[in-house]
Amino acid sequence: MASFDFVRDKLTEWNHRDLIQRFEDEEIDEEGFLSLEETDLMKLIPKAGPRCRFRKKHNKYLKKRQRHNDDMNIQEATSLSATIKVSKSSSGNVTGEMVNQEPRQKNILKPLRNQPPKRSETERSLDTHFGTLEGSVPTTDMFGVGETVYDHLVGDLCLTLPEIETKTEVKKIMQRVESKLDDLPSTKLIDFLRGKIQTLEKDKKEIVGVFGKTGAGKSFLINTILGEKKLLPSGNQGACTSVMIQVEANMTDSKYIAEIEFITEKEWKEELRSIFRDRSYEDGNDEDQERDDDDDDDDDEKISALYGKDGRGATLEELMDRKHFREIPEFRLSVKKIFLCDTAEELSEKITCYTRSDTQSDTFKRQYWPLVKCITIKVPNSKDLLEHVVLVDLPGNGDCNKSRDEMWKSFVGNCSAVWIVSDIARATSEKESWEILDSTVSLIGPGGECRSISFICTKTDDIEENQKANARTFILRRNETTKRQVRDKFNKQKEVKKHFSGGKDFLQVFTVSSTEYQKEKHLQQEETGTITKQINILFLTDVSEIPKLQEFLRNLNDRSTKTSDYVSGAYGILSLIEGAKSSDMTDSKEEVCQVLEQRLKDELKSIGQTMDEAYETFERCLSEGVRQSEESCEKLMNKVIAPRGKKGSGYHKVVKTLCKNGGVYKPKGKRQRRREINLNESLASCMIKLIDEEFKTYFPNEGKRGPIREQIETFTLDTNSLVGEHPEVSLHLIFLKTEETELKAKLICDLREKKKKIYSTLTESIKDSMLQCYIRSSEHAGKDSLKRMKDELHHHMKNNNIFQKAKKDMLGGLINLKDHIVMQLKCKLQESMDLSLKTPNSSFLPDDVTVEYNKMKMYYEKLMGCSGAVQFTPRLDLHIKTTAFESLSENGRKRVQVSTSVTMLKPEIVKDLTTHNHNPTYRLQCPKAGIFQCSSTGLVFLMEGKGDVVYKVTQWDSSLLGSRIPAGPLFSIDCPEQSVRQLHLPHCMCDEKDDNLSLAHVTDGNMEIVQPLKTTATHVIVNVTHLSLFGLIRDVFSFLPVRSQVLLFLRPQGNRHQKRKLSVMLLPNNVPLCEVEHLQKGSTFIQTSSNCTLTPRGKYGLCCELVANSTIQPKSGQFDYDYSPNFHPTFQVFLDCMSGAENIRLSLLDRGSNDQRVWECLVPTG
């Protein structure tokens, strides 16, 4: 009972008393209340408004509760460890005290047990390094340098989990930070931080529009790609999808969800009225009319679907009677109807009457599709393909219903990719597919954002009886021929070619058989033998390219980029918080601010110039356009209102409807052949033609980026360049860098949206200028009304400077675009500079976020790849800022104090000393005393003053080594200024407690063994007095696993028929990448998540998927664990370049452990 009270209290407190009964009916007690999920909320609170309000309060409450639990843990843990420490120091024996702490310990463990049972490897691994987020803070060591922390940050590259998990982990971190912000009072900085965290999640989805003639197999294709036997209703003869359906991933739980959005009651009434009006034309109420039979079919289909026989002869009022909509109260209430199901089949059945028109059904069952605006289907377990992608089944060619038509156009204009589906037997002969392309090209091209078009030829399995004996050969041959024919035909489409540059991958042709694929998949699930499986897969990829379409979606989904964007933004936010705490370097801040403000000004000037050039170019084209349009305006108009072949009188209705509808006549029905008649577009066509070429140059969707986008991409305040000189504000600079990146990405999206609007300005402006005249014209009735309408239109068009105005409006759009880009860069970056560099130290900052910062930084570096890492300063515990040591100088002993933060620097490669048969020589310019790390080799130098460190990798001398073996490269190091005080050499051991590791110091042909000062998780540290050759060695060979890397190099394709060669190298993690790259000149290094853990002298195998004809040699290779100067590939993969796969999936299998997968990644080979 008490737990229902809790629910009642909460609902009352949150002003949701009306829900109490509903919650009680569903028997939601306290536990249920606390674990409510989105799908439950949809069921419990169907209306979006109250649901949103409830969700907000519910989330806030859960966060608060979670935080409270965490804080309790921290308090408990802190007090426990404090007690243990005290007892340890006083008695030297902790046992007795620990026993007394038992009840406390239980208290700590309890909430922890309530956490999700399965914590990821990454999280566990991070926790061992940093302590859990529940409170432990990184410790510093006896030097006060805090190596423990930074070494993990810089060196822990052995995490092998995919980026997908990273996002979940970093989201959790940011939720925690957000909840820390929740309780703080509102200040400019706090509000800014809150806003930033919220916008991290915002993500624009990529839309794939699936077009095609009815019956082509679109719905079945979508089902097959998603691995669902039945999801979108498909199949029956005579039944077809009649509404737009968007399919996306259900990211929250395992339910199949459908959200049905209806048109409004008013809109349906309007549609019925228009059907009635059309019928009255038929009855001869007006002087002249022409009626297309197809219109009647479509209208009748809608009426009989919804009303059955009752619809015949009924009046408008009767049809609007609410009794017809009793089963769908959501329609009347203008809310979405939601279905939640456990299986796809169940959902499919439920939504059929909302999606399909079934003309062949014998018995009447009310169908509601005429009332549906759009359906959204959410599919569980489809993150891989659909997390950032939406597939939209787009039947027909727009709609006569205004709101549906607007939605249809908006989908089409937002498509990143267009799929045109057609039956393979008619792919080139059938007009429909090509007409779809023709009629949508300006919407998807200059007026949209389509980057690729795919022709998908379905039903490849569908063959004649006499071809069955040689089915496979016939199918393969027909696939090939059709692909060629489609490409040839596409290349002849002038209109399409005009709008796209048509790069290499712009048009793709796929041949698929959904039926065969489903059959084979089903078979595979039943078969267990691997041999059968392989044969089937081969068969499938040849005959049905469904896997290629899945790969297409996977690439578009691009989860890793989205994760990187999220992590980069989150890292910036945490850097700002961390940076805001340290306020005592006002001089530096001021200096940096001045430099950045000047750079911002210069960069903006150059963007402004490019935009002005664009303006001038369009000005010229449009002026010519106005001249030509004014000359030929009558012709342009007559093309639409008096077309050849149409009888003047018979065309009366079209012109009248067109005037009533703002210049547009949309034929009714779903038939793809019916093209919209648009007078505004026709009037603008002359101007559009003249700007088309320039528009493609300045705002291309694919291929080149265009000058404006290039300017945005190259814009930079170059904050990295200031880190060396001002390391104390490096956090502020990191924040500014991530802000800049984020803003640029946003501006590129804005550019895309705004260019679509600019393109439609000409037509829109003309529509605007003609609007009053359309209304007047539509009022003409009776005898000669068509002539009077035409005269009215002609007269208005000639006397109102409509073309001049269109030109002005379009140029206005360009000015607006320039202002937007310049102002956004100026204001947003200035705001970021003010917040990070000009805000006085704030006491209102969340509790310490150092742990979160360090974790995020690690993710950031891991995702961005080490070789491309920007200079950075790992953040140590804020309380420890400097470390001191004694230095001997000319003036005697001197105490030197350096910052504990490590500055990552990119070394310069000394060209004179690096010829092609020599290893690279690096020079690291350390500007002052401090700790500096080389981003290429991982070496760390503690400098007692300014100095250039010059170093290279050299060959081990086996006669000096004797029985010892190298455990790292041998570095020859020099520093003319003699200012290196300490050297940290990177190792690759998984366990730093391995005491077989020591350091060899080679001078003048003698090798001295130096015992390390300390070994951290990633480095071996030694004090140095003089420099020469240094390298890590081991006393005995060890078979313990080591942190390793898989490096990939692709040798470019010589000619089209040659196979490409991918070299796969297995190396210890402390071999510098540049050394290997240097030896692999002529090949391209492919950056992937290369880290893994391998066993020295272990046997491994390589597996290559997603490309049909690849060969790998050898079948098994050994991980050598050596540091000889020549690094040879362990495996070579010969790729068939004709197979067309853009990505391949590589996996490394441990032969000694049942072929367990120890590393895998998706490799782009395009």
Ligand SMILES: Nc1nc2c(ncn2[C@@H]2O[C@H](COP(=O)(O)OP(=O)(O)OP(=O)(O)O)[C@@H](O)[C@H]2O)c(=O)[nH]1
């Ligand atoms: N043999 C064969 N039949 C297929 C294949 N794909 C689809 N079909 C059949 O083609 C018919 C139409 O498929 P749908 O997926 O409903 O077609 P659609 O393009 O969605 O049609 P509309 O909804 O009317 O626009 C169904 O009977 C399917 O079973 C295929 O690859 N092979």
Ligand SMILES: [Mg+2]
């Ligand atoms: Mg369909």
